Amino acid sequence: MKAVYIESYGDTNQLKYGDLPIPDIGPKDVLVEAYAASVNPVDWKIREGYLKERLPYPFPLILGWDVAGVVAKVGEKVEHFQVGDEVFSRPATERNGTYAEYVPVDERLLAKKPTNITFEEAAAVPLAGLTAWEALHEIANVSPGQKVLIHGGAGGVGIYAIQLAKVFGAYVATTASSANAAFVKSYGADEVIDYHTEAFEARLIDYDVVFDTIGGDVQAKSFQILKPSGMLVSIVSLPDAKQADKYGVRTGYFFLQPDGEKLARLGSLIEQGKLRPVVGAVFPLEQTAEAHLLSETHHARGKIVLSIREGR
Numbered sequence: 005m006k007a008v009y010i011e012s013y014g015d016t017n018q019l020k021y022g023d024l025p026i027p028d029i030g031p032k033d034v035l036v037e038a039y040a041a042s043v044n045p046v047d048w049k050i051r052e053g054y055l056k057e058r059l060p061y062p063f064p065l066i067l068g069w070d071v072a073g074v075v076a077k078v079g080e081k082v083e084h085f086q087v088g089d090e091v092f093s094r095p096a097t098e099r100n101g102t103y104a105e106y107v108p109v110d111e112r113l114l115a116k117k118p119t120n121i122t123f124e125e126a127a128a129v130p131l132a133g134l135t136a137w138e139a140l141h142e143i144a145n146v147s148p149g150q151k152v153l154i155h156g157g158a159g160g161v162g163i164y165a166i167q168l169a170k171v172f173g174a175y176v177a178t179t180a181s182s183a184n185a186a187f188v189k190s191y192g193a194d195e196v197i198d199y200h201t202e203a204f205e206a207r208l209i210d211y212d213v214v215f216d217t218i219g220g221d222v223q224a225k226s227f228q229i230l231k232p233s234g235m236l237v238s239i240v241s242l243p244d245a246k247q248a249d250k251y252g253v254r255t256g257y258f259f260l261q262p263d264g265e266k267l268a269r270l271g272s273l274i275e276q277g278k279l280r281p282v283v284g285a286v287f288p289l290e291q292t293a294e295a296h297l298l299s300e301t302h303h304a305r306g307k308i309v310l311s312i313r314e315g316r
């Protein structure tokens with residue numbers, strides 16, 4: 005099968021497009037014939053070797069942890085999927101990824117693809133959508149009438165976070181550059197702060213939740229806008245405990261644990277028209293290096309998708 009893989013850590017020159025054997029599957033695995041994958045910042049962070057202590061991989065390593073496609077084969081203990089099902093998934097990071105024509109996935113991490121979207125749109129959802137779901141629903145428990153600030157609203161995670169916060173009934177402010185103001189508003193943001201020209205901490209006050217997808221100073225300044233007992237949840241780094249005490253706010257930080265049942269809930273929101281996949285750019289699998297370079301700018305809009313197979 006065709007795949008994009010690395011044989012050592014480094015820059016985009018390490019990305020090889022070539023043939024690897026179709027992987028074997030375990031008894032609880034499904035073999036997905038991939039139509040599309042997507043690129044997340046974790047892909048190039050792994051490519052660079054930044055996570056090699058936490059995730060020690062053997063080479064060759066196929067990158068990518070989002071996939072949409074069709075079930076080609078099922079293990080003997082698979083219960084919920086059949087050959088021919090259209091599916092999407094954020095597979096486990098502990099095994100080879102999704103920049104490939106065939107991807108083995110534990111069925112617990114798989115969900116049926118929503119019927120009203122394409123494979124490219126479906127591949128743009130799992131990792132970023134599940135991350136936004138976990139932050140806003142499971143950790144911050146956003147509820148109607150709350151005020152929520154989402155940092156980086158134009159990014160892969162942020163654009164789903166805006167939509168989910170609206171589904172949960174919140175008032176949503178977001179930081180983005182002015183070129184992305186209309187874009188984030190079109191997905192439901194009530195208020196946009198151009199972080200290049202305005203300090204969000206000077207405008208916003210008494211927020212219930214801040215979702216930090218940026219880190220650093222942006223995270224540090226976020227304490228100031230929260231009301232006492234408000235919640236700062238980050239996907240970039242653990243918020244400072246002393247600052248949390250000083251402002252009397254709660255904090256959260258996590259690394260996504262994927263789950264097929266939760267993904268199915270996102271799929272249901274998509275079928276109800278309450279959540280829209282956001283594909284900002286599509287590259288053929290052979291041009292994965294260009295897709296990584298775009299992601300590495302930190303200014304991609306929505307999700308970057310890799311097209312693996314024509315059709316549907």
Ligand SMILES: NC(=O)c1ccc[n+]([C@@H]2O[C@H](COP(=O)([O-])OP(=O)(O)OC[C@H]3O[C@@H](n4cnc5c(N)ncnc54)[C@H](OP(=O)(O)O)[C@@H]3O)[C@@H](O)[C@H]2O)c1
Pocket residue numbers: 044045046131132135155156157158159160161162179180181182184199217218222238239240258259260299302303304305306
């Ligand atoms: N812990 C986890 O489980 C987990 C899961 C997913 C992602 N992450 C991490 O979360 C981060 C975000 O991921 P992502 O996929 O959303 O990234 P992304 O798609 O690459 O984010 C790009 C967006 O960030 C915006 N941006 C850049 N600097 C900004 C700033 N100072 N203020 C506001 N917006 C800014 C850009 O908007 P403009 O062009 O308008 O500036 C751009 O649209 C990454 O570090 C990723 O590794 C962690």
